Amino acid sequence: MTKPLDPQPNSDAPNPGIIFETLNLHQRSAALHAAIELDLFSAIARGHRTVEALTEHLKTDQRATRILCDFLVIAGFLTKDNETYGLPPVSAEFLDRASPKYVGSIAKFMNSPDLLEAFKDIAQVVRTGTTTLSRDGTTATEYAGWIEFARSMAPIMMPAAMFMADMATRERPGAVRVLDIAAGHGMFGVALARKNPQAAIVALDWAPVLEVARENAAAAGIEDRYTLLPGDAFEVDYGGPYDVVLVTNFLHHFDPATCEKGMRKIADALAPAGLVLTLEFVPDENRIEPPIGASFAFTMLGTTPKGDAYTFAEYDAMWQRVGLTKSRMVDVPNSGQRLIFTQR
């Protein structure tokens, strides 16, 4: 029924469609967030596979449910066969609440009202060079969002946490004292403690966030080797010396001078043969690859006063300035992140 009357005159000509589409991409974030909140993927997994069945099960509006589901097909999170919706592998594995790999909880932190607010006026951020969020954005002392972060982000960090636990145990086996800086959900230290039964973990974070880490340590059955160190990572006495220090998704929030202040404290608390493991979004020197690492700088632009995604050369130079001269980096499999190994 549909056919072009005219052949497209200059089909190689640039098409402004990508501009229109990009300005609308915020709608994709909103659709996925809503579907997770409504638990739509679990409903489809349980066999509610038509608009009518979903509407009845979720107690939603029929037209709205149909529009949301079709949009999720376009976005790659549902399949559609005639009038029946299904789950592609990524949704079945990560968005069905019954799956052991469920990560839907990340939506609550990543698209929280605060974090969305941070991207409302990026032109102003680029003019002033700092977040439009009040005070220090997500780096404000005891920013409440980190409790939501700790509760919601653990699942998506599990592959990196397990990889890091393997690496730490391979490099520093046996009885080790481990400091987990800005532990958050605590899963990096907890994974290490599970992998190495002789590891003792000291988890540092603000007290209300550490409550979540403590719960996770208890759930993993390693609480007898798990110590809480509440406070500000730039102020509190680390104790030590430590054989392994975990610095996970922490340094990107700060400018280089602040990073070095923290790194100096870490170097001072490190045993002579100690190892620092830094897990980060690290772009290549061109800062445009890999896309997930490079684009993370934009998240820091919106949400922090002076944060960034630093390159390996930048991290290496910062560690050198605090006396840790040997750094090397590996990619974390199945993750957009990278792991930097640093020693004296």
Next chain:
Amino acid sequence: MTKPLDPQPNSDAPNPGIIFETLNLHQRSAALHAAIELDLFSAIARGHRTVEALTEHLKTDQRATRILCDFLVIAGFLTKDNETYGLPPVSAEFLDRASPKYVGSIAKFMNSPDLLEAFKDIAQVVRTGTTTLSRDGTTATEYAGWIEFARSMAPIMMPAAMFMADMATRERPGAVRVLDIAAGHGMFGVALARKNPQAAIVALDWAPVLEVARENAAAAGIEDRYTLLPGDAFEVDYGGPYDVVLVTNFLHHFDPATCEKGMRKIADALAPAGLVLTLEFVPDENRIEPPIGASFAFTMLGTTPKGDAYTFAEYDAMWQRVGLTKSRMVDVPNSGQRLIFTQR
């Protein structure tokens, strides 16, 4: 310097990265909007091609400018060669203010605070079945956003307007009376008047919006054949009879009963051999193709009480119910939209 220690264990396994990326897509809309607002593309076109040069020219922050530019490379709107940024064809043609095809103004309407607000709680929209915007969203009487729309969206509609003018003139040449329903910027009627020197246009919209259409008609030198009909499209007397009626991006805002109310008024005002041209986002019967048409329903979900992207079969049935029995549809070249021809 970077190499995986372990080969990826299940590289065909689903990767949750797309979930993380999709929840962050709102940042791409924000980045493009900011770059247009800062007129970054024009600055690069004028030769300010490094972070330092851009920062000085735009009076912006250096770190923030660098992060924005790198993110725009990742999103496809800039190129980067060593430390020098450039414009890919789509940006040079449509985002440089000096280009005759500049469409950057669309950002102001598409990412206006109102339209972003509409997507803040889609879960609630799906529960209730209607927009969370106050009153009737973008269909509220004299919604002020339509003035911004009229001022900003004309450029991106030009290819469709010229195609429609060609079609209308081919089908109904000579002295014709044309009614342009919800004229907005007026460019559909204006393009027709330029193509056919014997066409007389009656432009219907709310009075403040028609002011923009009047300006565009004057700029095109066709104001002697251009009459304003201010008012609500569902209430005002259309006059007539008309040889051609243009119904452009109007019906998608309403539920089928409201659409039919408007269509009946159009049918009553149409000359016996008259032609209705409906320009719309029209998804295929499966409602998931073409993506741009199908995803437009989601825009209507967020911003209107009961709007939708209707299929050709649905439009055809609605026109038949008001007595216009012959409809056919063509794709508009270089556009995600389609044009429906309807007659008695």
